[in-house]
Amino acid sequence: MSKISMTVNGKPASGEAEGRTLLVEFLRGELGLTGTHVGCDTSQCGACVVHVNGEAVKACTMFAGEADGAEVTTIEGMANPDGSLNAIQQAFQDHHGLQCGFCTPGMVMSAAALLKDNPKPSEAEVRDYLEGNICRCTGYHNIVKAIMAASGQDVTAIAAE
């Protein structure tokens, strides 16, 4: 075991980790941040997406040790300072962008990374970007709509299917 320290959602955080401790296990088990979900453990489903030093990564295939000293943002760090939902989260609620909600933390983190690089993506770009995030409730249409709406674009033409 060794001590791992990182900045998580703007605050210093540290805990003990083995070499084999995955970043997602460290966030959930050691820091108690259970908003980040584990779907597949094999980099396929995207439920565990967090930002490490500003980049979207899958926290199930990165070890806690690799993020030692890094700036990490999880879904818990996405709300506005007053606790209200941020624009992406609010859009997911407004456009029914989730059903069971399991994939939602990863969807929101991926969406945030997309909008940071590409503030006004086309619908095709959103769909392309989300190929690494799997929703088993098949809610993709409304997820795409929510992300388009969060980017300030008119979504009335996107069918709610």
Place this chain on the structure above:
Amino acid sequence: MKPVAFDYQRPASVEDAVALLQAHGRSAKLLSGGQSLGPMLNMRLVRPEVVIDLNDLLELDYVREAADVIEIGALTRHHRLATAPEILRALPLLAYAAATIGHFAIRQRGTIGGSLVHADPAAQLPLVAVTLAAEIVLRSAAGTRSIPAADFLQNVMTVDLNEDEMVVAIRFPKPSAAKAGWGMRLFSRRRGDFAIVSAAVWLRRNPDGRLADMRLGLGGVAPVPFRLHDLEDPDDEGAPGESWASDLAGQAAQRVEPEDAPGLPAVYRRELACNLLRGALTDALSLAGERHG
């Protein structure tokens, strides 16, 4: 915990990394992007005693352009391969291949060195490295050697890498850009998965439209991606077109002996190879024509 317990080492320099390799040999695994090794560790397909994390070796994250070669550090991420201006300009086939790997979050982590060492028979970067005749630069405590990609890739997930060696760079010769074109076609059943079969083409036309030079690569139909050297002689019988591409792709498909697996019979892979290669040839021809027409 999913992986077996291992000793985690995070060297600060290539010297330290090769010293650790020399000390631990086969019991150690090098970790770069972790996008293949991570799942393999999680599934316990790999059970190393030591994991040597290379992610602090920023000296291996670079793209350097010289007169006739682009050298890429082993730790360069797929996202950078897909977006670096030098690569987009001189090696657009490589940039495109990198952009098709996995998903965005995977491309932020996965590295070119890792992909080549992992040597999945269906992976994009080994195919492009073979097609563009890249050299793999290896380093150990004893020194440096380099080896053509086609020799480096030996078999399914097997490469010519001694237990005390690591990949430090990949050198791509810069092909001539004049009247050059490229194409890459992949087929997978689900977005982001490894392709079942993939085809890569680079070619160059003479000013009159005839072929001057051509390279054909196929992946997913053999234990390692390979070039179809004996079909690469430029045909000097006029300007190549659609029927030429079909004929060539058909000849290529007859030469491959893919694995016959349940759900993926050899005839299916052969048919894919034919169609994908024809498509890649067509794309390459049209690019070579359009650019300098």
